[in-house]
Amino acid sequence: MEVLLAKKLGFCFGVRRAIKIAEKNKNGFTLGPLIHNYQEIDRLKNDFNVRLKETYDDVQDGSTLIIRTHGIPKQTLEHLRKKPVQVVDATCPFVTKPQQIVEEMSKEGYEIVIFGDVEHPEIKGVMSYAESGAIVIADVQELHTHKFRRKVALISQTTKQVEKFSEIASYLVQRCSEVRVFNTICNATFDNQRACKDLSQKADIMIVVGGKTSANTKQLLSIALESCKDSYLIENVDEIDDGWFVGKKLCGITAGASTPDWIVERVTEHIKRL
Structure with a gap:
């Protein structure tokens, strides 16, 4: 079975920027998930002690608070800027x-x-x-x-x-x-969707890698299903069913804008070993 990656996939500019901001602000907090990929959020927590808070009421004075890539309501942002916390805005441009x-x-x-x-x-x-x-x-x-x-x-x-x-x-x-x-x-969204459509028209099976709560990842799955009925959305390699690939000649792989390269690589390596 041949395995092909979409020509455009994975991290977009806004997500890469937010990850770099989080890595530079060790021991900080994000207000809501920084991006829609919990494996990457766990990596930031384990490697940089960047932790998740769902509400600003849980953030102690003097803390560094990172605004998620998706942004927050205007009133909440204005309120935070008046509090004794350092606000770092990672909202995607x-x-x-x-x-x-x-x-x-x-x-x-x-x-x-x-x-x-x-x-x-x-x-x-x-x-x-x-x-x-x-x-x-x-x-x-x-x-x-x-x-x-x-x-x-x-x-x-x-x-x-x-x-x-x-x-x-x-x-x-x-x-x-x-x-x-x-x-x-977003231009990256358009490029990823177009690449997904092109690849799914040739593939016997499509694997979309990304968070189940990610809007752009779910859009990729919807696009893949239009041309390839055997299309699956997975968050990591553990969700792969080897039986999906029986009798398939071409497997296409794409990934959402919040999916880090290391997850895509693990999925690709697993499928190539089948």
Whole structure:
């Protein structure tokens, strides 16, 4: 069986940046998981004593608090900056961008529409910058019963699919007097998705490596399944079922933006030994 890696996969710029920030701030705390990969979070804890806190109430005065890559709500960040803790912001710049757009557009009177997952920490943070609230939708169907204002601004969660975002933009343009469309999908997300699609069209089996709670990793699995029905999402090598590969000629491997190289390497080595 041949084993091929996607041409683009794994750590994105924002995640690499956040990891480096965490490594430079030994003995610090992250507010929520720094990234959506618990193996890497465990490595940071074991090697650099960077620990996880779910709420800022648990952080002692004088501590170093690292803001996760997904960002946090504006009000929480402002509150933290007033506390006697050192705040180190590891929010991905590609996440900061939609925060700034939402704040600016809402001040100018635009109704904010966000293509994303309302429960995702990135979206919770972005929504907090909308002065009059925002509409968060998972697909274009959710817009069918909504009555829009005259001016609408559309943004996307950084890990969403471009095709679905374009569909939503087209729907709004046909129904609103003025639509401002901001493509806030991360370039790394687009590159990883395109590489996954290309490889899954040739593979007999696809292995997607990444956190089960990672939005961009789940998007990769969805894309792989469109062309390769035998596609699986795993977090580590222990979840591999050797029986998946019986009779397969080409195995494709891709990984989410929060998946470190060392996990991908372990998975690849295991599959090659089969």
